Structures are given as C-alpha cells and as structure tokens.
Amino acid sequence: MTSTLSWIDEITMTELERNPYPVYERLRAEAPVAFVPVLGAFVASTAEACHAIATSDDFEAIITPAGGRTFGHPAIIGVNGDIHQDLRSMVEPALQPSEVDRWIEDLVRPIARRYLEGFENDGRADLVARYCEPVSVRALGDLLGLKDVDSDTLREWFHKLSDSFTNAEVDDNGEFTNQERFAAGDAAKAEIRSIVDPLIDHWIEHPDDSAMSHWLHDGMPEGQTRDREYIYPTLYVFLLGAMQEPGHAMSSTLAGLLSRPEQFEAVVDEPGLIPRAIAEGMRWTSPIWSATARIARRDTTVSGVDIAAGTVVILSYGSANHDTGKYDAPTEYDMTRPPLPHLAFGAGNHACAGIYFANHVCRIGLEELLDTIPNLERDTNADVEFWGWGFRGPTALHVTWEV
Structure with a gap:
C-alpha cells in the first residue's frame, strides 16, 4: 500500500527517530490521518484526530506489530473489554492519588538525595545518565518490588525494550527490516524472567506490600493468584513505558528550562512553579511520543478522512502536542504559555494509569536537584540531542556548575 501523497512514501525511519x-x-498540514509506508500503518498527527480516535467508540485499542512482538499478549496497552478492565484493576490501586500521596515522598526523596550525593561536588554531570533516568527507574523498581535489581540493570532493560518496541520499519511486504533490535529486547526479557520468576514464586507463598505481589493476589479467589504468563506482558509495559517516562520528562523539562534562562531562574526562586514547568516539558517533548495505536471497529471518518473497519492508526501524541491549531509557537519551550491540556499521557479509557505517580516523581526529582545545585548551566561544549519516535527524550544533558 502507498500513500496518496508521494512525499509520504519517502519518509524514513532514521528521520523519524532523529527528528x-x-x-x-x-x-498535520496536508494529511492529518495518512498511511505511512515505512511504518506499515496509518498515522494520526493532529490534536483533533488523536483525541477523536482515542475517545471514540468507533475504535478500540490494539498494540502495534513491533509492540506485540516485544511485549506479547495480553499487554495492558493493547487489550479491551474484560481483560483490559482486569489489568487496569490490577495495576491502578497502587497508582491512585490517595495511595501515591501516602508514600511518594518517603520513596522518591531519599532516592534523589542519594544520587545527588554521588556527583554534587563534581561541578559537571550528564543529568540523564547520573540523575534523571536513575531516579526514575529506582522509584518504579522499588515500588514494583525489584529493590535488589540495580539501577543500571533497570536502565539497560528499558533501553533494550524501547529499541525493540520502536523497531517499526517494514519493507514493501510488511516484513520488519531489522531483527537485531528484537534480539536485544528478547535478551532483556530473558534476563527479566530469570530475576522475576523466583520473586513471583516467593510472592505467591509470601505476599507483601510490593506492587507486583498485589498484582498476583488482589481480586483473586482465596488461594489463587494470577498466572505469571498473564502478568508478564504488562510488566514489560511498565519496565519500558513507566520506567522511562518520569526520567525523560524530567530531562526534557530541564533541557527546556535551560534554553530559557529567565524561566530556569524563576523556577529556582519559586519551586512552586515546578509542576507547571513539567507540564510544559511533557508537552514540548512528550516521553511517550508515538507508541499507542487503535483499530477501527467499523467504517468511520476522522478529520475528513475515511477509515475502513480493521484499519490500524498510530496515535502520534508528540505531534499532537505541537499542533499550531492549539498551541502558539509549539516548538519553543515556554512554561508561561496558557496552561492548556496536552496529550502526553493519552486520552480515553487507555490513558496512562501512572499520570499522578509520574508527575510526582518528576516534581520531587527537580525539587531536590534545584535545591542542591541551583546554579546549573548547560555545558555549551556538548549539544543536547534528542532521540526516538515511539518514546522520546534527550540522550544526554551535560551541565556544569560552580562548586
């Protein structure tokens, strides 16, 4: 299948991942819903189209082929009906605002302070590698019950799973062009299972307050637990999406603030502005940029484009958050812009379950960083490079400060 506009046929995976x-x-200007051959799927690119599809009864969730190859079935992001309701009921209790408020400070602040102690006197650091990603993975890892898995291993897992999940390029026959990235994801999953299987064996017999123990037991008849094969696909979703999202949101927010020194200084002077800075960071560079999809349940029309039943449409929320029909100068980071809603966490009944948790991990991480090192400056000897089409964030953020 080819698109109706010849230039779309020339889009490459390299340009999607780099920029x-x-x-x-x-x-957005010419084809808000269009078939993109390199992805082998239709893409929705405007805020209107993405929101309409995400919230419409004419569509239901489906996982992208690369995502299905990576996570397996039933992953929470690609199921519907009773299975989706059960998986949401499994993961959501630990992520409810009232529950998160109970433990988030005691969980995240000590983690952030521990990592800061490791480099605060160095005068320079790559904040992605030394702080943002480690705080993110450690917070979720401890919540899940993976306290004995070191942070470098958790980071390696989500990077390999990300490479596999976003390995979307297909040839004219719809076959994946790069199997090596799937192999890396398979290796990560094998290592995950080798570590988590014994933990599951323990939690079955000795439940505790870890999230994964609750996944096994909550809502099940007396003496029964959910099958591990049923849980693993959603665990992989968490070890990728939920691991990377707070860290990349934090680093993107910092990159944006450092591009606007007056706004950086305002946040340092008034930490109460940090949530607003994070909201703009997530709009400016959405961590989950283009990683979810829907399938049409019946023939329908979206943004003037006829969509046949059975058509898969990828929702590019990162593009929607740069829609000039909704945001002025969207390519600029500007936390002073009117606080309009964005789609960084999706919409509809498959909106991200971890919105509250992710925002508070980011908030606490930035509060601790800017309180400890308020005189951060970007290291102008190193560019800030962003990467990713499915998931997106800075690959590094080099900064300096006077000690």
Missing part, C-alpha cells in the same frame, strides 16, 4: 517534527508538521 520527527518536520515530517509531522507537514502531515
């Missing part, structure tokens, strides 16, 4: 914004700016 998808020019391609999606043109898609």
Whole structure:
C-alpha cells in the first residue's frame, strides 16, 4: 500500500527517530490521518484526530506489530473489554492519588538525595545518565518490588525494550527490516524472567506490600493468584513505558528550562512553579511520543478522512502536542504559555494509569536537584540531542556548575 501523497512514501525511519517534527508538521498540514509506508500503518498527527480516535467508540485499542512482538499478549496497552478492565484493576490501586500521596515522598526523596550525593561536588554531570533516568527507574523498581535489581540493570532493560518496541520499519511486504533490535529486547526479557520468576514464586507463598505481589493476589479467589504468563506482558509495559517516562520528562523539562534562562531562574526562586514547568516539558517533548495505536471497529471518518473497519492508526501524541491549531509557537519551550491540556499521557479509557505517580516523581526529582545545585548551566561544549519516535527524550544533558 502507498500513500496518496508521494512525499509520504519517502519518509524514513532514521528521520523519524532523529527528528520527527518536520515530517509531522507537514502531515498535520496536508494529511492529518495518512498511511505511512515505512511504518506499515496509518498515522494520526493532529490534536483533533488523536483525541477523536482515542475517545471514540468507533475504535478500540490494539498494540502495534513491533509492540506485540516485544511485549506479547495480553499487554495492558493493547487489550479491551474484560481483560483490559482486569489489568487496569490490577495495576491502578497502587497508582491512585490517595495511595501515591501516602508514600511518594518517603520513596522518591531519599532516592534523589542519594544520587545527588554521588556527583554534587563534581561541578559537571550528564543529568540523564547520573540523575534523571536513575531516579526514575529506582522509584518504579522499588515500588514494583525489584529493590535488589540495580539501577543500571533497570536502565539497560528499558533501553533494550524501547529499541525493540520502536523497531517499526517494514519493507514493501510488511516484513520488519531489522531483527537485531528484537534480539536485544528478547535478551532483556530473558534476563527479566530469570530475576522475576523466583520473586513471583516467593510472592505467591509470601505476599507483601510490593506492587507486583498485589498484582498476583488482589481480586483473586482465596488461594489463587494470577498466572505469571498473564502478568508478564504488562510488566514489560511498565519496565519500558513507566520506567522511562518520569526520567525523560524530567530531562526534557530541564533541557527546556535551560534554553530559557529567565524561566530556569524563576523556577529556582519559586519551586512552586515546578509542576507547571513539567507540564510544559511533557508537552514540548512528550516521553511517550508515538507508541499507542487503535483499530477501527467499523467504517468511520476522522478529520475528513475515511477509515475502513480493521484499519490500524498510530496515535502520534508528540505531534499532537505541537499542533499550531492549539498551541502558539509549539516548538519553543515556554512554561508561561496558557496552561492548556496536552496529550502526553493519552486520552480515553487507555490513558496512562501512572499520570499522578509520574508527575510526582518528576516534581520531587527537580525539587531536590534545584535545591542542591541551583546554579546549573548547560555545558555549551556538548549539544543536547534528542532521540526516538515511539518514546522520546534527550540522550544526554551535560551541565556544569560552580562548586
């Protein structure tokens, strides 16, 4: 299948991963819902189209082929009906605001302070590698019950799973062009199972307050637990999406603030502005950029485009959050812009379950960082490079400060 606009047929995976914004700016203007051959799927690129599809009864969730190859079935992001309701009921109790408020400070602040102690006197650091990603993975890892898995291993897992999940390029026959990235994801999953299987064996007999222990037991008849094969696909979703999202949101927010020194200083002077800075960071560079999809349940029309039943549409929320029909100068980071809703966490009944948790991990992480090192400056000897089409964030953020 080819698109109706010849330039769309020339889109490459390399340009989507390095810098998808020019391609999606043109898609929003010329083809808000269009078939993109390199992805083997339709793409929704405007805020209107993404929101309409995500909230419409004419569509239901489906996982992308690369995502299905990576996570397996039933992953929470690609199921519907009773299975989706059960998986949401499994993961949501630990992520409810009232529950998160109970333990988030005691969980995240000590983690953030511990990592800061490791480099606060160095005068320079890559904040992605030394702080943002480690705080993110450690917070979720401890919540899940993976306290004995070191943070470097958790980071390696989510990077390999991300490479596999976003391995979306297909040839003219719809076959994946790169199997090596799937192999890396398979290796990560094998290591995950070798570590988590014994933990599951323990939790079955000795339940505790870890999230995964609750996944096994909550809502089940007396003496029964959920099958581990049923749980693993959703665990992989968490070890990728929920591991990377707070860290990349934190690093993108910092990159944005450092591009606007007056706004950085305002946040340092008034930490109460941090949630607003994070909201803009997530809009500016959405961590989950283009990683969810829907399938049409019946023939329908979206943004003037006829969609046949059975058509898979990828929702590019990162593009929607740069829609000039909704945001002025969307390519600029500007936390002073009017606080309009964004789609960084999706919409509809498959919106991210971890919105509250992720925002508070980011908030606490930035509060601790800016209180400890308020005189951060970007290291102008190193560029800030962003990468990713499915999941997106800075690959590094080099900063300096006077000690």
